[in-house]
Amino acid sequence: YFSYEGDPRLACPCGRCDARRMDDIFMTHIDQLREDVGFPLIVTSGYRCPSHPIEAKKSKPGEHTTGMCVDIACSGFDAAVITSLALKYGATRIGWNQKGTGRFVHLGWSTDYPKGTWTY
Numbered sequence: 001y002f003s004y005e006g007d008p009r010l011a012c013p014c015g016r017c018d019a020r021r022m023d024d025i026f027m028t029h030i031d032q033l034r035e036d037v038g039f040p041l042i043v044t045s046g047y048r049c050p051s052h053p054i055e056a057k058k059s060k061p062g063e064h065t066t067g068m069c070v071d072i073a074c075s076g077f078d079a080a081v082i083t084s085l086a087l088k089y090g091a092t093r094i095g096w097n098q099k100g101t102g103r104f105v106h107l108g109w110s111t112d113y114p115k116g117t118w119t120y
Helices: 024-037 076-088
Strands: 042-045 069-073 093-097 104-108 116-119
Touching (some): 076 104
16 A cells, blocks of 8 residues: 655645645545556645645646646656556546656546646
8 A cells, every 4th residue: 555645745835735635536546556557656746725836827726726636757658657547547637748857747537627638
């Protein structure tokens, strides 16, 4: 079993939010994905409060404010494996940034936003 409780990678960097903002059902999916993938999942962005600088710029706060998504650092074949497993566990929103440095995959399960896939 892999626990994310208190994991600072999932907390909003504003310092006022913590991993308890992450949805329990969502975390079950991420735990299952982590067990299946067979390598560490490096979360680069978890929960963001609505006043987080990235969210504050938006007309409506994004999926990170729901506690139902994460950005995971990965590239190449690892990104394909993570995407495939996320779909197996019901992810409804997947975004890929596979250019330059800082490559990641956004995995979301929020029902507050339309289903979809995109690239950054």
